[in-house]
Amino acid sequence: MKTKTSDSVEDYLKTIYDLTQNYGLATTSKIAEVLEVTPASVSGMIKKLASLQPALVVYRKHRGVILTPSGNKIALEIIRHHRLLELFLKESLGFSWDEVDEEADRLEHVISEEMEERIAQTLGDPVFDPHGDPIPTKDLLMPDHFFVCLNELRPGQGAIIRRVRDTDPDLLRYLSGKGVIPDARLIVIGYSHFDENIELKLNACEESVVLGPKITRQIFVEVLPDE
Amino acid sequence: MKTKTSDSVEDYLKTIYDLTQNYGLATTSKIAEVLEVTPASVSGMIKKLASLQPALVVYRKHRGVILTPSGNKIALEIIRHHRLLELFLKESLGFSWDEVDEEADRLEHVISEEMEERIAQTLGDPVFDPHGDPIPTKDLLMPDHFFVCLNELRPGQGAIIRRVRDTDPDLLRYLSGKGVIPDARLIVIGYSHFDENIELKLNACEESVVLGPKITRQIFVEVLPDE
DNA sequence: ACCCAATATTAGGCTAACCTAAATATTAAT
DNA sequence: ATTAATATTTAGGTTAGCCTAATATTGGGT
Numbered sequence: 001m002k003t004k005t006s007d008s009v010e011d012y013l014k015t016i017y018d019l020t021q022n023y024g025l026a027t028t029s030k031i032a033e034v035l036e037v038t039p040a041s042v043s044g045m046i047k048k049l050a051s052l053q054p055a056l057v058v059y060r061k062h063r064g065v066i067l068t069p070s071g072n073k074i075a076l077e078i079i080r081h082h083r084l085l086e087l088f089l090k091e092s093l094g095f096s097w098d099e100v101d102e103e104a105d106r107l108e109h110v111i112s113e114e115m116e117e118r119i120a121q122t123l124g125d126p127v128f129d130p131h132g133d134p135i136p137t138k139d140l141l142m143p144d145h146f147f148v149c150l151n152e153l154r155p156g157q158g159a160i161i162r163r164v165r166d167t168d169p170d171l172l173r174y175l176s177g178k179g180v181i182p183d184a185r186l187i188v189i190g191y192s193h194f195d196e197n198i199e200l201k202l203n204a205c206e207e208s209v210v211l212g213p214k215i216t217r218q219i220f221v222e223v224l225p226d227e
Numbered sequence: 228m229k230t231k232t233s234d235s236v237e238d239y240l241k242t243i244y245d246l247t248q249n250y251g252l253a254t255t256s257k258i259a260e261v262l263e264v265t266p267a268s269v270s271g272m273i274k275k276l277a278s279l280q281p282a283l284v285v286y287r288k289h290r291g292v293i294l295t296p297s298g299n300k301i302a303l304e305i306i307r308h309h310r311l312l313e314l315f316l317k318e319s320l321g322f323s324w325d326e327v328d329e330e331a332d333r334l335e336h337v338i339s340e341e342m343e344e345r346i347a348q349t350l351g352d353p354v355f356d357p358h359g360d361p362i363p364t365k366d367l368l369m370p371d372h373f374f375v376c377l378n379e380l381r382p383g384q385g386a387i388i389r390r391v392r393d394t395d396p397d398l399l400r401y402l403s404g405k406g407v408i409p410d411a412r413l414i415v416i417g418y419s420h421f422d423e424n425i426e427l428k429l430n431a432c433e434e435s436v437v438l439g440p441k442i443t444r445q446i447f448v449e450v451l452p453d454e
Numbered sequence: 455a456c457c458c459a460a461t462a463t464t465a466g467g468c469t470a471a472c473c474t475a476a477a478t479a480t481t482a483a484t
Numbered sequence: 485a486t487t488a489a490t491a492t493t494t495a496g497g498t499t500a501g502c503c504t505a506a507t508a509t510t511g512g513g514t
Contacts, residue, residue: 006501008500008501037501040463042462045502047463061509062462062510093349095345102339107334107337114326114330115320118321118322122320235470235471235472254491255493265473267473267474271471271494272472288492
């Protein structure tokens with residue numbers, strides 16, 4: 001009977017997956033920053049992950065790290081847990097979207113296969129979590145998602161928000177206060193190429209909003225055809 | 228900012244609470260058996276718990292251990308988590324009563340105050356978990372429960388099952404198969420003082436059941452007045 | 455091409471929680 | 485009251501995952 005991978009290892013694999021997807025590559029210092037440990041600890045753990053049987057990562061010193069198929073599988077299992085839990089906490093217990101990430105970060109390591117399955121069934125095998133992040137299927141395939149990054153839009157373009165890829169509760173509360181949430185319809189009404197600010201008019205709100213690139217790079221939309 | 232007590236410490240405190248309640252006293256070897264560690268490990272941990280500031284247990288060598296008020300408080304917090312979770316898993320996710328203990332054992336350490344609160348609200352501040360074990364209130368008072376142990380009943384007496392105080396999934400499945408579950412109505416139809424076996428006729432079942440003392444000592448009932 | 459700043463790695467230690475084996479205390483039985 | 489059996493504690497060791505400080509590598513700017 002193979003013993004369960006530790007919470008810590010699961011956290012590293014999930015982080016490497018996320019950074020690789022959203023950042024292009026997973027570096028020692030980025031991992032350290034996300035997990036709130038020192039770079040030295042990351043070096044040590046990565047070396048260990050690379051030398052496990054089977055290896056969970058491929059490691060070239062000073063070059064960053066990528067997941068092996070085994071590592072990827074575990075990462076996707078945890079990410080499925082995490083995203084199912086986020087949606088479950090929101091739908092079944094009434095959590096708000098800025099609170100679910102933190103709670104799911106702890107629960108993701110301890111739920112059984114059976115609980116995962118029951119949650120998925122209760123929610124009707126959902127494809128997106130409350131932030132619009134895709135939920136891996138039961139056989140660990142990541143659903144395709146073809147959304148456009150909000151920072152690519154220009155004045156005149158209409159769109160529907162599909163994904164807000166950030167976990168900072170303060171930011172999420174700020175955004176939902178302005179109506180910037182998944183499924184909201186908007187039109188871009190301004191752009192400044194100096195600071196890359198984008199001004200939006202949400203259908204559901206009177207006031208327009210100006211968002212900087214740090215935020216717009218985390219938001220993905222479905223572009224609507226011109227009227 | 229006081230740092231969270233470890234899962235391990237929480238497990239010890241919960242176990243000491245349970246053994247003290249159900250067994251009279253918590254000995255090193257009983258704790259070791261429940262937690263599936265060696266008695267040597269228990270000795271070590273108990274010494275540590277007793278020397279913490281504030282102490283969580285009072286320890287007299289070779290005499291067993293009891294909880295201090297601080298230790299009791301933490302134990303009750305975990306037991307509240309555990310029992311709320313058991314009921315939640317059964318009511319909201321459709322788990323059966325023999326599965327919930329194991330799942331709750333892992334979840335109890337990681338849910339936030341807020342999640343505890345939301346679960347309690349969703350369930351309407353319940354007083355008993357699926358096995359009939361009382362759930363401590365939000366301010367950590369253990370509800371009174373005046374039930375009689377099934378092994379004290381004799382032929383002719385009627386009763387309603389209120390609590391089945393066991394966590395073994397096999398036993399729980401066996402009992403529910405025979406109709407022996409909380410809220411079931413029964414009449415005692417036989418007793419043997421040689422082996423302390425008690426024979427029951429459940430209202431809901433055709434067949435009668437004979438249960439040995441090891442089982443009847445774990446079952447508590449509300450005795451019905453004579454007809 | 456060189457050097458410096460940024461990034462990453464190694465070396466050496468610490469702590470929590472477990473283990474085994476040996477020593478000691480308690481209890482029950484003669 | 486002694487002894488054997490049982491229960492408990494101590495001594496010493498392991499492992500995972502973290503830390504700090506020291507060292508090494510890389511890559512951009514001149």
